Amino acid sequence: xxxxxxxxxxxxxxxxxxxxxxxxxxxxxxxxxxxxxxxxxxxxxxxxxxxxxxxxxxxxxxxxxxxxxxxxxxxxxxxxxxxxxxxxxxxxxxxxxxxxxxxxxxxxxxxxxxxxxxxxxxxxxxxxxxxxxxxxxxxxxxxxxxxxxxxx
Amino acid sequence: xxxxxxxxxxxxxxxxxxxxxxxxxxxxxxxxxxxxxxxxxxxxxxxxxxxxxxxxxxxxxxxxxxxxxxxxxxxxxxxxxxxxxxxxxxxxxxxxxxxxxxxxxxxxxxxxxxxxxxxxxxxxxxxxxxxxxxxxxxxxxxxxxxxxxxxx
DNA sequence: GCATAATTATAGCTGTTGCTATACTCGATC
DNA sequence: GATCGAGTATAGCAACAGCTATAATTATGC
Numbered sequence: 001x002x003x004x005x006x007x008x009x010x011x012x013x014x015x016x017x018x019x020x021x022x023x024x025x026x027x028x029x030x031x032x033x034x035x036x037x038x039x040x041x042x043x044x045x046x047x048x049x050x051x052x053x054x055x056x057x058x059x060x061x062x063x064x065x066x067x068x069x070x071x072x073x074x075x076x077x078x079x080x081x082x083x084x085x086x087x088x089x090x091x092x093x094x095x096x097x098x099x100x101x102x103x104x105x106x107x108x109x110x111x112x113x114x115x116x117x118x119x120x121x122x123x124x125x126x127x128x129x130x131x132x133x134x135x136x137x138x139x140x141x142x143x144x145x146x147x148x149x150x151x152x
Numbered sequence: 153x154x155x156x157x158x159x160x161x162x163x164x165x166x167x168x169x170x171x172x173x174x175x176x177x178x179x180x181x182x183x184x185x186x187x188x189x190x191x192x193x194x195x196x197x198x199x200x201x202x203x204x205x206x207x208x209x210x211x212x213x214x215x216x217x218x219x220x221x222x223x224x225x226x227x228x229x230x231x232x233x234x235x236x237x238x239x240x241x242x243x244x245x246x247x248x249x250x251x252x253x254x255x256x257x258x259x260x261x262x263x264x265x266x267x268x269x270x271x272x273x274x275x276x277x278x279x280x281x282x283x284x285x286x287x288x289x290x291x292x293x294x295x296x297x298x299x300x301x302x303x304x
Numbered sequence: 305g306c307a308t309a310a311t312t313a314t315a316g317c318t319g320t321t322g323c324t325a326t327a328c329t330c331g332a333t334c
Numbered sequence: 335g336a337t338c339g340a341g342t343a344t345a346g347c348a349a350c351a352g353c354t355a356t357a358a359t360t361a362t363g364c
Contacts, residue, residue, distance in 0.1 A: 313356100
């Protein structure tokens with residue numbers, strides 16, 4: 001009973017290679033989610049209060065402070081932030097660029113959901129997860145819809 | 153320089169508790185992503201070829217076979233699948249229910265993206281990641297839009 | 305300036321998801 | 335019915351993301 005899938009095109013299964021590529025993309029996005037969340041949040045905290053302390057980041061993300069410390073070390077190794085011991089954390093140029101991009105994408109997704117008729121609270125919460133999985137093409141479609149529907 | 157954020161409402165920062173809740177929801181969704189992907193894929197494989205073998209699951213997901221074996225053990229512990237040694241893997245009642253729900257959500261998201269004007273390839277790939285972060289309310293909005301635009 | 309509070313650093317644990325390498329079992333072929 | 339290839343199981347490793355507990359450091363208050 002080992003029929004090749006090609007003989008049963010009525011099934012829900014698509015081409016295996018395409019399937020793999022979709023999952024690979026989703027895994028890659030999953031890997032970058034936290035990094036983008038951190039960088040985006042750090043940029044917001046600096047923009048709001050001039051500094052980004054570990055305790056504030058931890059309080060915003062809802063995790064413990066050592067979890068933040070470990071992640072910041074990783075971000076520093078990746079060249080996204082610069083931290084001085086017992087001092088605040090700052091974004092490097094590339095970290096700042098990633099933050100700007102993430103924040104813009106986040107903003108578009110949230111605005112799009114609202115334009116679609118989703119409640120602001122749900123839009124905010126869903127956008128936090130969806131933003132990381134939206135490709136450039138889909139983001140552009142979101143932006144067009146949001147602009148043409150409610151704003152412009 | 154520790155001003156409470158409430159004195160600077162022009163900043164991009166929202167209420168901390170709300171922020172935490174958004175991130176908590178995103179983390180929870182992330183935790184369930186893989187489980188849903190597996191269950192959905194297993195249902196598809198069984199529906200297509202009558203069985204779901206580890207090698208096929210691994211080939212579809214783009215991971216190694218031991219990775220699949222380990223995950224199946226976890227799914228079995230969670231009561232979602234039933235596996236007999238050296239035999240195939242089958243869905244339990246709750247696993248089947250989760251698969252049906254995941255597949256439906258996936259289908260709606262993909263259809264919605266297509267209705268929005270996104271290319272089929274991008275819609276397929278983005279849907280793989282987005283589906284896990286769409287709440288019931290947003291899903292309903294997606295369904296309404298897809299129905300009113302292209303299908304019905 | 306010194307004690308204390310707040311913050312950060314570090315150690316060590318758990319659970320998850322991936323990998324390679326290797327042993328085992330099943331089924332089919334001869 | 336022994337062999338051999340396909341498929342599965344298992345062992346062991348690494349990276350990641352979370353935690354608690356505790357030490358080190360900075361900042362604050364007196």
